[in-house]
Amino acid sequence: MSLREVYDHLYRAHGPQSWWPAKTPFEVMVGAVLTQNTAWTNVEKAIANLHAAEAMKAERLLAVPVAQLAEWLRPTGYFNVKARRLRNFCAWYVAAGGYARLRRRETGRLREELLSVKGIGPETADDILLYAFHRPVFVIDAYTRRIFSRLGLASGDETYEQLRTRIERTLTLTEQDEQARVTLFNEYHALIVRHGKEVCRTKPRCVECSLRAHCATPSD
């Protein structure tokens, strides 16, 4: 079963996901940091707190005390850590000139800069690149590793970079247009998360899953 076939199955099963669930690019970036190892329902509460405080802006988040920021982020867990991470990110973001300036950076360099921020790892950086800057980057998360391992499309011991670049190369063979790849990667990652949340976890054997013939656990 190819990467393309898996995508087609997921798309037929769940339909378009219209990600990322955010109103602005900056809100995408904030959500990407806050959702680290955290259920999205908890992230929504923190984002609501920020909006209620008129604080969904980098300059505002930098101006407020870290303890105040941590309080807004409490529902996401790890709130002390995340308050510092979000602050680090905002400092870089503002210093770099904001979205209007950053959107002109070449993808590779933008990725390196994101990774240089304390608290931004490979997945968070790729979420931001794909969903806030619309770059053709394939996001690898725990769901992605699990489903691709089960389907024999990943060995499980690759590094993040190995798996990401291999998937990007493979899908580029059939999608040569860059904008089409952005759309494909966007939808693909969203579908994997949807599948992982609603099917693979609650129903380990994927009884109602369109991939049931391929999604068995290794022990099955």
Place this chain on the structure above:
DNA sequence: ACCCAGGGTCATA
């Protein structure tokens, strides 16, 4: 009461 969630950093070997 337990498990895990749309990870990342840091200390240790």
Place this chain on the structure above:
DNA sequence: TATGACCATGGG
């Protein structure tokens, strides 16, 4: 380079 400890709330 490769594990392990740590961060911490909320829903199943």
